[in-house]
Amino acid sequence: MMIGDALIVSAILFAIGVVGVLTRRNAIILFMCVELMLNAVNLSFVAFAKLHGVGGHVFVIIVMTIAAAEAAVGLAIVISVFRHFGALDLQNLKLLRR
Amino acid sequence: MTPFYKFQFYLFALMAIGAALLFVTRKSPVSAALWLVNVMFALSGLYVMLDAPFVAAVQVLVYAGAIMVVFVFVVMLLNLGRPDQLPDLREVGARIGAGLVGIALFANLLAVRREVLPVVELAPPSDNVVLPVAESLFTDYLLAFELTSVLLLVAIVGAVLLARKKAVT
Numbered sequence: 001m002m003i004g005d006a007l008i009v010s011a012i013l014f015a016i017g018v019v020g021v022l023t024r025r026n027a028i029i030l031f032m033c034v035e036l037m038l039n040a041v042n043l044s045f046v047a048f049a050k051l052h053g054v055g056g057h058v059f060v061i062i063v064m065t066i067a068a069a070e071a072a073v074g075l076a077i078v079i080s081v082f083r084h085f086g087a088l089d090l091q092n093l094k095l096l097r098r
Numbered sequence: 099m100t101p102f103y104k105f106q107f108y109l110f111a112l113m114a115i116g117a118a119l120l121f122v123t124r125k126s127p128v129s130a131a132l133w134l135v136n137v138m139f140a141l142s143g144l145y146v147m148l149d150a151p152f153v154a155a156v157q158v159l160v161y162a163g164a165i166m167v168v169f170v171f172v173v174m175l176l177n178l179g180r181p182d183q184l185p186d187l188r189e190v191g192a193r194i195g196a197g198l199v200g201i202a203l204f205a206n207l208l209a210v211r212r213e214v215l216p217v218v219e220l221a222p223p224s225d226n227v228v229l230p231v232a233e234s235l236f237t238d239y240l241l242a243f244e245l246t247s248v249l250l251l252v253a254i255v256g257a258v259l260l261a262r263k264k265a266v267t
Contacts, residue, residue: 002104002107002120002148005107008207009114009144010182011203011240012115013115014203015200015204016118016119016121016122016123017115017118018196019122019196020193022188022193022231023187023188023192023196024122024187024188028172029124029127029130029175032121032134032169033122035161035165036122037126037248039141041156043111043145046153047148049142049150050149054231054234055238056141057152058235058239060153061156062155062162062239066247067161068160068164069164069252069253070147070253071168071169072168072256072257073100073257075168075169075257076260076261077260078172079261080260080261082176087146088178
């Protein structure tokens with residue numbers, strides 16, 4: 001049963017992405033982990049498209065567009081954070097905690 | 099499902115998982131980005147195995163070709179310094195929390211495994227793989243498609259505004 005196996009691969013990739021987001025401190029690597037999570041969700045959409053028709057493929061294309069927009073805005077934020085603090089350490093970003 | 103296809107499927111699945119593990123353990127952003135490109139190529143192979151060749155092509159073009167290039171470009175632009183001087187891991191509390199979340203997701207995985215998926219045999223995909231996707235995209239999901247174009251415009255304007263050298267006063 002290939003669909004179940006694809007869903008399990010997707011869940012493993014998603015878990016790896018979550019662990020990366022929760023443990024790393026480098027902002028760029030954190031963004032890449034978010035991209036990995038989006039990719040895992042895309043894989044499960046394609047797997048379900050085998051059961052439910054071609055709508056899943058359309059969802060994947062829209063998710064890719066959202067991911068491109070998110071990467072552009074997120075990396076612009078990363079650049080301005082680097083200009084402000086001179087480093088990408090997320091520990092610097094605690095101005096709101098005071 | 100021929101054994102050849104099955105073998106290819108598991109090969110690409112193992113490639114994706116192994117490359118993802120290597121990606122998440124790398125310290126340098128550039129090697130992490132290159133391993134992530136490897137994950138995306140393996141995923142595109144999986145999409146071909148799952149009868150979605152158009153999505154596979156778009157995956158290579160958009161993810162590996164555009165988004166990851168932007169990531170590598172930003173790494174080059176920022177001049178981060180040596181990888182061993184970069185910030186690496188969070189404090190212990192966050193790592194324990196990440197372990198707990200990982201265990202919860204693994205339990206979720208076992209629950210998914212126990213569910214039996216219905217066996218549905220769709221019609222075998224025709225030779226024209228783009229036509230059904232295009233028909234669906236431009237009829238059923240037309241509103242989402244148009245909204246996506248507006249979103250891309252907003253993202254371009256926002257990225258340019260955020261990355262400017264001086265803020266507009």
